[in-house]
Amino acid sequence: xxxxxxxxxxxxxxxxxxxxxxxxxxxxxxxxxxxxxxxxxxxxxxxxxxxxxxxxxxxxxxxxxxxxxxxxxxxxxxxxxxxxxxxxxxxxxxxxxxxxxxxxxxxxxxxxxxxxxxxxxxxxxxxxxxxxxxxxxxxxxxxxxxxxxxxxxxxxxxxxxxxxxxxxxxxxxxxxxxxxxxxxxxxxxxxxxxxxxxxxxxxxxxxxxxxxxxxxxxxxxxxxxxxxxxxxxxxxxxxxxxxxxxxxxxxxxxxxxxxxxxxxxxxxxxxxxxxxxxxxxxxxxxxxxxxxxxxxxxxxxxxxxxxxxxxxxxxxxxxxxxxxxxxxxxxxxxxxxxxxxxxxxxxxxxxxxxxxxxxxxxxxxxxxxxxxxxxxxxxxxxxxxxxxxxxxxxxxxxxxxxxxxxxxxxxxxxxxxxxxxxxxxxxxxxxxxxxxxxxxxxxxxxxxxxxxxxxxxxxxxxxxxxxxxxxxxxxxxxxxxxxxxxxxxxxxxxxxxxxxxxxxxxxxxxxxxxxxxxxxxxxxxxxxxxxxxxxxxxxxxxxxxxxxxx
Amino acid sequence: xxxxxxxxxxxxxxxxxxxxxxxxxxxxxxxxxxxxxxxxxxxxxxxxxxxxxxxxxxxxxxxxxxxxxxxxxxxxxxxxxxxxxxxxxxxxxxxxxxxxxxxxxxxxxxxxxxxxxxxxxxxxxxxxxxxxxxxxxxxxxxxxxxxxxxxxxxxxxxxxxxxxxxxxxxxxxxxxxxxxxxxxxxxxxxxxxxxxxxxxxxxxxxxxxxxxxxxxxxxxxxxxxxxxxxxxxxxxxxxxxxxxxxxxxxxxxxxxxx
Ligand code: HEM
Ligand code: HEM
Numbered sequence: 139x140x141x142x143x144x145x146x147x148x149x150x151x152x153x154x155x156x157x158x159x160x161x162x163x164x165x166x167x168x169x170x171x172x173x174x175x176x177x178x179x180x181x182x183x184x185x186x187x188x189x190x191x192x193x194x195x196x197x198x199x200x201x202x203x204x205x206x207x208x209x210x211x212x213x214x215x216x217x218x219x220x221x222x223x224x225x226x227x228x229x230x231x232x233x234x235x236x237x238x239x240x241x242x243x244x245x246x247x248x249x250x251x252x253x254x255x256x257x258x259x260x261x262x263x264x265x266x267x268x269x270x271x272x273x274x275x276x277x278x279x280x281x282x283x284x285x286x287x288x289x290x291x292x293x294x295x296x297x298x299x300x301x302x303x304x305x306x307x308x309x310x311x312x313x314x315x316x317x318x319x320x321x322x323x324x325x326x327x328x329x330x331x332x333x334x335x336x337x338x339x340x341x342x343x344x345x346x347x348x349x350x351x352x353x354x355x356x357x358x359x360x361x362x363x364x365x366x367x368x369x370x371x372x373x374x375x376x377x378x379x380x381x382x383x384x385x386x387x388x389x390x391x392x393x394x395x396x397x398x399x400x401x402x403x404x405x406x407x408x409x410x411x412x413x414x415x416x417x418x419x420x421x422x423x424x425x426x427x428x429x430x431x432x433x434x435x436x437x438x439x440x441x442x443x444x445x446x447x448x449x450x451x452x453x454x455x456x457x458x459x460x461x462x463x464x465x466x467x468x469x470x471x472x473x474x475x476x477x478x479x480x481x482x483x484x485x486x487x488x489x490x491x492x493x494x495x496x497x498x499x500x501x502x503x504x505x506x507x508x509x510x511x512x513x514x515x516x517x518x519x520x521x522x523x524x525x526x527x528x529x530x531x532x533x534x535x536x537x538x539x540x541x542x543x544x545x546x547x548x549x550x551x552x553x554x555x556x557x558x559x560x561x562x563x564x565x566x567x568x569x570x571x572x573x574x575x576x577x578x579x580x581x582x583x584x585x586x587x588x589x590x591x592x593x594x595x596x597x598x599x600x601x602x603x604x605x606x607x608x609x610x611x612x613x614x615x616x617x618x619x620x621x622x623x624x625x626x627x628x629x630x631x632x633x634x635x636x637x638x639x640x641x642x643x644x645x646x647x648x649x650x651x652x653x654x655x656x657x658x659x660x661x662x663x664x665x666x667x668x669x670x671x672x673x674x675x676x677x678x679x680x681x682x683x684x685x686x687x688x
Numbered sequence: 689x690x691x692x693x694x695x696x697x698x699x700x701x702x703x704x705x706x707x708x709x710x711x712x713x714x715x716x717x718x719x720x721x722x723x724x725x726x727x728x729x730x731x732x733x734x735x736x737x738x739x740x741x742x743x744x745x746x747x748x749x750x751x752x753x754x755x756x757x758x759x760x761x762x763x764x765x766x767x768x769x770x771x772x773x774x775x776x777x778x779x780x781x782x783x784x785x786x787x788x789x790x791x792x793x794x795x796x797x798x799x800x801x802x803x804x805x806x807x808x809x810x811x812x813x814x815x816x817x818x819x820x821x822x823x824x825x826x827x828x829x830x831x832x833x834x835x836x837x838x839x840x841x842x843x844x845x846x847x848x849x850x851x852x853x854x855x856x857x858x859x860x861x862x863x864x865x866x867x868x869x870x871x872x873x874x875x876x877x878x879x880x881x882x883x884x885x886x887x888x889x890x891x892x893x894x895x896x897x898x899x900x901x902x903x904x905x906x907x908x909x910x911x912x913x914x915x916x917x918x919x920x921x922x923x924x925x926x927x928x929x930x931x932x933x934x935x936x937x938x939x940x941x942x943x944x945x946x
Contacts, residue, residue: 239809242833242840252842254768316766321801349715357715365718370726377730382867384860390762392863393801398744398793399737400802406730414726450722454729460806463778465793467743470733477729536780540808613782621785625811630838 139212140195142205147292151192154297158185165329168387173315174329177308177389184304205292208673209282211571213295217275218564218571220303221268222654225557228263229647235260236643240636250314258313258325264552265323265415267306272560273419274299274341277364279567280426281345284361284684285352286674294344301337305330317389321404323411324378328391331379338372353674358684359442363422366450370414378407398466406457413453416551420515420559421449424492427563428512429684432502437494441487448484452477459530462539471532478530482523489520507580507587511562514591518554522547537613542632543605546598553594553646561590561653568657575667578659582652589649596642604635745794750934752798752869753926754901755857755879756886760926762860763919765803767844774805775814775930788815789937798869798933810841815931822910825924847920848911854880875900887911887921 140148159182166178237244238253245251278295282288289295309326312318318325326334345368349357381391395403429436436442458466458474493516496503503509525547529538538544565583569576577583611628615621737743753761764770777783779790791814796802820828824835829847832839857879865871875882882900885893886907894907906928911920931937 238842239840242842245842249767249844249846252767252844254771254842257768257771313768318765318768319801320765320768320770320803322806346715346719355713357713357718362718365715366722366726369719369722373723373726382863384856384863388856388859390856390860392860392867394867396798396800396868397796397802399734400800401796401804402734402737404801406734447721447725451725451728454726455733456729458733461804463780463790464776464804465791465796467737467740470737473733536778539778540774540806544806612786613780615782621782625786626836626838629840 139216140192140198142201142210142212143292144200145196148192148196150293151296152189152196154293155185155189155192159189162186169389170387172388173312173317174387174389176315177312177317177329180307180311181304184307188300206288206674208288209279210289210292210295211279213299214275214278214567215571217271217278217299218567218657220299221271221275221560222564222650222657224263224267224271224306225650226647226654228260228268229643229650231256231260231263233640233643233647236636236640240633240640249316255313255316258318259310261323262306262309262313262325264557265411266309267303269416269420269556269560270302270306271299272564273364273367273415273423274302276423276426276563276567277345277419279571280358280360280422281348281364282674283672284358284426285348285354287348287351287353288674289344290347290351291344294340298337298341298344301333301340305334305337308333312389319379319381319391319393321378321393322408324375324404324407327389328379328381328383329389331375335372335376338368338375342368342372358426359436359439359446360422360426362443362446363418363425366446367414367419367422370410370418370450370454374407374410374414378403401461401464402458402466402470405460406454408460409457410453412551413449413456416556417453418446418449420556421488423563424488424512424516424559426684427559427566428492428509428516429495431506431509431512431562431566432496432499434495434499435684437491437497441491445484445487445491448487449481452481452484456481456530459535460539462532462535475530475532479527482527485523485527486520489516489523492516492519507583508562508565510587511558511565511590514587515555515559515562518550518558518594522551522555525550537609538605541605541608541612542601542635543609546601546605549594549601550598553590553597557646557650558590558594561586561649564653564657568660569664569667570669570672572661573666573668574660574664576660576664578656578664582656586649586652586656589645589652593642593644593646593649596645597639600635600638600642604632604639607631607635743793744797745792745936747794747934747936750794750797750936751902751904752871753929753933754886754897754905755861755875755883756922757926757929758860758864759852759854759857759883759919760922760924761803763847763923764926769813770803770805772807772809772841773811773813774808775802775812776804777812777814783812784941787812788931789941792937792940794936795931795933798864800864800867800869813927813930817928817930817932822908822924822928823912825927826911826920829920829923844923847923848913848918850919852883852917852919852922854883854917857883872900883922884917886925887917 162178162181162185165181166175169175169178235253235257278289308330312327313325317327319327345365349361380394382394383391393400425436425442455477456474458470459478462471496513503513529535529547565577608628611623611631614623777787777791784790828835829844831843831845832841858876861871861876861879881893882897885891885897887910888894889907897907898905910924911918
């Protein structure tokens with residue numbers, strides 16, 4: 139890793155790490171007696187380790203060949219491994235919290251292991267740890283390949299990747315200590331939020347600078363999706379996290395907004411975290427790896443662009459479908475509902491585009507589990523967006539809101555779409571990245587596929603069942619016009635489904651562990667093989683970066 | 689198949705393709721396009737909520753949280769109670785009958801952040817105040833399964849053993865004032881004493897709390913312990929005020945028939 143950096147770059151890296159360590163020390167001193175102090179020590183340890191890693195290689199040989207002749211893949215490699223580690227951690231937490239709902243005493247004595255503290259570790263772990271690392275890593279890969287240019291800096295990709303992971307660590311360790319803003323998917327406290335803004339700005343600059351060095355006149359559509367992910371997440375993050383800290387030496391802060399305005403801002407953020415974190419970035423992944431793997435051009439490039447603008451424009455309006463029948467003014471609810479239904483058009487256009495791309499390559503889909511991962515992801519994307527548009531209709535939401543139906547919808551999207559497309563991309567990417575002939579075990583990929591699919595199906599079906607039962611029980615009346623079931627009655631009815639869900643999750647987690655093992659074994663044991671033409675080229679006569687579109 | 693469906697739109701496609709083809713060469717134009725497209729919806733939906741007057745009802749007697757209740761709220765957030773409990777009764781018949789009058793915007797006016805929630809693993813708590821005795825609440829939090837055998841709620845026995853930290857409360861009230869909650873200088877200065885006073889009836893400090901926050905303020909040994917003020921005191925004080933900050937909902941909505 140270090141051999142790709144020049145002496146000057148190593149010194150810069152050490153300076154940044156040293157500076158970070160100082161900030162950590164300052165936080166530890168100022169926040170003594172508060173969870174912020176603990177975070178200070180974590181920051182110090184994080185940068186301290188980095189400092190020593192770089193320092194120990196400070197005088198090792200410098201790169202000799204011209205670096206501009208190759209892509210910079212080291213950060214991508216580390217990013218993929220980190221994504222898989224977070225996947226295992228985050229999904230383990232998922233299985234644990236799922237089990238707590240079935241067997242509430244499945245925890246340790248301490249406060250830290252209660253459901254309320256662990257649940258955000260699961261959500262942030264999978265969304266940001268797993269999803270975020272996968273997005274950053276694949277974006278590095280794709281922006282270089284589709285631009286036929288190496289990333290400009292050698293330090294900034296590391297800064298973004300590792301800085302982002304520091305954010306994830308601060309977030310997750312904060313939740314178990316009880317540090318949270320309580321805003322779903324934006325739980326991390328103010329200093330972690332500020333840090334993420336710094337990281338994100340560097341990410342954006344890195345992306346733009348790579349694009350500006352491209353040797354292709356056009357910006358391939360996958361980059362569009364990634365760029366919207368970077369930009370809009372920045373806007374959402376900054377606005378929703380506006381808060382006033384109770385003290386500069388403590389973690390606690392209070393949101394700038396309250397009540398209705400806060401609810402609207404939160405769900406404007408919340409649903410667009412779905413849109414721009416869990417959808418557009420992963421669509422970028424899909425638009426690169428699917429055609430590449432299938433060896434066929436995107437069915438319709440234009441459709442992909444049209445749906446891009448549809449998604450970017452429509453999604454922003456839909457947040458209020460989280461607030462039907464609440465104290466939010468009626469007109470905002472109606473707007474949210476209307477746009478949610480319209481959103482189905484660009485969503486299905488994307489899913490359809492992906493599936494039509496495979497038309498004619500079904501033989502490959504049958505034989506190649508990697509491609510099947512991607513195909514299944516597109517199917518689940520279509521399914522969960524249809525479901526989402528349906529649930530956004532006010533009377534339907536009257537039933538589904540607050541119940542496990544929402545959780546079923548979430549995981550149809552999160553496991554079926556987000557995780558499957560990521561695993562598919564990782565299997566396609568690993569041999570290219572590490573210059574290996576193939577994956578270590580195709581059988582294991584096959585196993586992973588079926589474990590993941592059956593896990594998702596079990597999870598989603600049990601939550602659909604429990605959610606609808608729950609919703610109906612809450613509104614069932616006896617003949618005399620009184621409510622028929624107590625809350626506890628509905629709770630008892632959930633028990634078997636909660637067990638089934640935990641089991642489905644366990645299958646899914648097993649699959650993720652197999653994936654991590656398979657990737658590590660590929661790196662360790664599979665013979666080298668350099669892929670053809672995988673270096674920056676300026677000639678347009680060369681083979682295109684992707685199968686040519688119409 | 690797709691192609692035939694899309695045929696009528698061919699012209700539009702063509703125009704879009706041509707302009708787009710040009711734009712695709714410019715990453716800055718792309719960036720600007722994304723920002724514009726992604727800002728409109730949020731602006732149209734959020735900005736009016738701050739400016740339209742009847743978004744939040746006008747209620748002069750709307751009470752603010754006492755420091756002890758606010759501390760309880762902070763613990764509620766810390767423990768992630770909101771992950772299982774909503775605090776937003778929707779305007780649906782069964783919810784109103786189960787939980788009470790539907791929630792009004794004004795009731796969370798001083799909630800930074802709001803805790804409406806998105807999942808009811810447990811029941812809604814928006815009007816749980818005064819529904820149970822303090823003693824029930826304490827025993828329920830110590831171990832929910834002692835009272836409700838089927839419950840899946842975690843036990844929070846440690847709240848009863850943990851002394852309530854008061855030293856950071858003035859700073860917290862000041863921050864809340866900065867975001868719009870009308871705490872006075874006096875309230876901020878006396879926050880620590882007021883926290884203790886509200887959990888120690890018949891002391892001078894207790895009277896001071898009533899002076900500052902109104903005679904209706906509940907002053908009790910919430911956790912049943914006379915020896916010290918614990919986190920349990922704070923949480924129970926908070927739970928008992930839920931739904932009682934104003935009685936607008938009770939007075940303005942027709943009662944569900946008995
Ligand atoms: C091993 C598989 C998984 C299991 C067992 C699992 C389990 C759970 C459980 C038990 C909850 C809490 C539900 C509740 O409060 O009732 C939850 C919430 C959530 N999970 Fe997972 N999960 C898994 C995988 C994933 C993945 C891969 C993602 C995302 C990429 C994800 C994203 C979420 C989100 C966003 C929520 C919050 C849902 C909401 O607030 O409605 N999960 N999960
Ligand atoms: C057309 C697209 C979609 C629409 C219209 C839509 C609509 C909805 C609706 C109506 C809810 C329920 C809100 C509530 O009652 O509280 C919801 C929740 C959710 N959806 Fe979707 N959805 C879409 C696609 C997706 C996708 C692809 C994912 C990917 C992972 C996803 C993730 C989530 C999450 C995480 C929540 C739970 C939020 C929470 O309560 O914490 N959605 N969505």
